[in-house]
Amino acid sequence: PVLVVDFGAQYAQLIARRVREANVYSELVPHSMPVDEMLAKDPQAIILSGGPASVFEPGAPRVDKKLFEAGVPVLGICYGFQAMAYALGANVDKAALGEYGKTETFIDKSEGLLDGSPADQNTWMSHGVAVKTAPEGFEVLAHTEGAPVAAMQDESRKLYGVQWHPEVKHTPMGQQLIETFLHKCAGLGNNWDASSIIEDQVAKIREKVGDAQVICGLSGGVDSAVAAALVHKAIGDQLTCVFVDHGLLRKGEAEQVKHDFVEATGIKLIAVDASEDFLTALKGVSEPEKKRKIIGEKFIRTFEKAQRQVIEEAGASGKEVKFLVQGTLYPDVVESGGGDGAANIKSHHNVGGLPDDIKFQLVEPLRTLFKDEVRAIGTELGLPDEIVWRQPFPGPGLGIRIIGEITKERLDLLREADAIAREELSKAGLDRDIWQCPVVLLADVHSVGVQGDERTYGSPIVLRPVSSEDAMTADWSRIPYDVLATISTRITNECRQINRVVLDCTSKPPATIEWE
Numbered sequence: 001p002v003l004v005v006d007f008g009a010q011y012a013q014l015i016a017r018r019v020r021e022a023n024v025y026s027e028l029v030p031h032s033m034p035v036d037e038m039l040a041k042d043p044q045a046i047i048l049s050g051g052p053a054s055v056f057e058p059g060a061p062r063v064d065k066k067l068f069e070a071g072v073p074v075l076g077i078c079y080g081f082q083a084m085a086y087a088l089g090a091n092v093d094k095a096a097l098g099e100y101g102k103t104e105t106f107i108d109k110s111e112g113l114l115d116g117s118p119a120d121q122n123t124w125m126s127h128g129v130a131v132k133t134a135p136e137g138f139e140v141l142a143h144t145e146g147a148p149v150a151a152m153q154d155e156s157r158k159l160y161g162v163q164w165h166p167e168v169k170h171t172p173m174g175q176q177l178i179e180t181f182l183h184k185c186a187g188l189g190n191n192w193d194a195s196s197i198i199e200d201q202v203a204k205i206r207e208k209v210g211d212a213q214v215i216c217g218l219s220g221g222v223d224s225a226v227a228a229a230l231v232h233k234a235i236g237d238q239l240t241c242v243f244v245d246h247g248l249l250r251k252g253e254a255e256q257v258k259h260d261f262v263e264a265t266g267i268k269l270i271a272v273d274a275s276e277d278f279l280t281a282l283k284g285v286s287e288p289e290k291k292r293k294i295i296g297e298k299f300i301r302t303f304e305k306a307q308r309q310v311i312e313e314a315g316a317s318g319k320e321v322k323f324l325v326q327g328t329l330y331p332d333v334v335e336s337g338g339g340d341g342a343a344n345i346k347s348h349h350n351v352g353g354l355p356d357d358i359k360f361q362l363v364e365p366l367r368t369l370f371k372d373e374v375r376a377i378g379t380e381l382g383l384p385d386e387i388v389w390r391q392p393f394p395g396p397g398l399g400i401r402i403i404g405e406i407t408k409e410r411l412d413l414l415r416e417a418d419a420i421a422r423e424e425l426s427k428a429g430l431d432r433d434i435w436q437c438p439v440v441l442l443a444d445v446h447s448v449g450v451q452g453d454e455r456t457y458g459s460p461i462v463l464r465p466v467s468s469e470d471a472m473t474a475d476w477s478r479i480p481y482d483v484l485a486t487i488s489t490r491i492t493n494e495c496r497q498i499n500r501v502v503l504d505c506t507s508k509p510p511a512t513i514e515w516e
């Protein structure tokens with residue numbers, strides 16, 4: 001494999017993902033792993049990620065020099081680059097000028113790692129420490145105002161480093177650099193694509209679950225559908241999907257999911273109506289994290305109850321369901337504070353919202369992947385476009401789109417407004433242009449309106465259309481005014497308690513996509 005060594009970067013998984021995009025297999029390992037252990041994995045190449053530390057400060061993670069003497073091609077990125085330079089005896093110190101964001105970069109030699117690079121290009125940087133002189137044996141390939149050595153290589157030892165982040169989209173030549181490193185510098189061929197990920201996961205799933213019964217929490221979204229299809233490919237009828245109607249679904253959703261999914265996959269499905277149970281537990285709660293935790297726990301309790309039915313139907317009395325499949329993706333893990341040192345932004349229902357005493361072992365075959373990779377796998381598995389290209393809808397559903405307490409009346413109102421917005425966006429042909437469009441009810445906010453010559457005092461509806469690649473960052477979608485006008489008119493006409501429709505024109509960051 002190609003090993004991506006994580007120094008506590010925001011972007012370590014992104015590097016692994018870019019390697020996969022270059023059709024090469026990669027594994028992420030922590031920087032705390034001893035070098036001997038890394039080398040025992042017989043890596044074809046190693047990439048050292050960025051990280052928040054300053055390499056010359058006490059306690060900063062260092063790289064053992066042995067790593068550079070093993071004859072394995074190594075690419076250091078940002079902190080990884082500095083750590084490499086430091087280990088090999090270069091002068092690494094505070095930069096005269098910190099560089100954050102888009103940085104003009106001067107290429108001194110378009111050779112080796114930078115083969116074919118234009119002389120002057122923008123890269124994306126984030127550093128306050130600089131490599132002042134290259135270590136012995138290295139040639140300097142590029143510099144910037146704040147980084148005297150912004151890229152370096154020693155082709156005889158196959159060691160390479162860049163100060164910038166080639167893994168982010170804001171570095172236009174970034175993917176090319178990663179591909180040059182993998183294919184030219186390290187001489188690796190293409191060995192990884194959606195079908196290899198499937199094969200690999202199928203083998204791992206079989207090994208993990210053996211002949212046990214398995215259930216999958218199916219939401220109807222692409223993530224859980226792909227996870228289910230993958231597990232089904234691995235273990236067939238040992239899998240039963242459980243679809244929970246928690247009363248927080250959109251209009252027509254339960255029927256549609258049941259129909260589309262069963263039709264497309266033929267996987268056994270049990271539908272459970274747990275809406276009373278969820279709504280009772282959520283009564284009086286308006287704090288977002290509290291809502292998320294309650295919903296996360298209720299899901300698990302519902303699966304626990306459903307397991308009896310699963311066992312009976314499988315004719316496996318006396319046994320238990322040991323495993324629960326979830327369609328957790330990497331961004332869910334990071335935002336729930338599950339990344340290495342990452343902050344908890346919100347507890348996704350299937351990660352940070354899980355109760356502590358969960359009895360199932362989790363099977364999460366998509367946990368290191370991003371949404372577009374999951375879509376590619378779904379297509380490869382033969383799932384239809386209606387499932388693969390479904391817009392994301394959060395597990396906690398409309399529960400986190402009512403700002404304030406959740407009640408049946410508020411849910412009905414939001415369901416109507418949401419159905420109108422979805423219908424009009426589809427009619428306008430915008431489904432693939434926008435990533436998703438949460439429709440949010442500001443239930444505790446009231447404003448004065450005039451409807452049918454009468455004063456009204458109703459709540460506003462927020463439209464939150466966003467475009468995104470992976471939900472880690474997003475921009476608000478520029479929906480044509482006439483489509484917005486139609487949605488607004490229809491919502492205020494057809495939902496009498498709504499007297500105002502507003503547009504959320506904030507990117508992520510600083511906002512998140514959902515309001516809670």
Ligand code: XMP
Nearest residue numbers: 347348349392393394395396471512513514
């Ligand atoms: P945020 O609001 O964090 O959303 O910018 C990023 C993406 O994740 C979805 N989302 C969730 N999905 N369980 C899910 O399955 C959750 O608890 C959850 N919270 C947010 C959100 O719709 C967006 O696509």
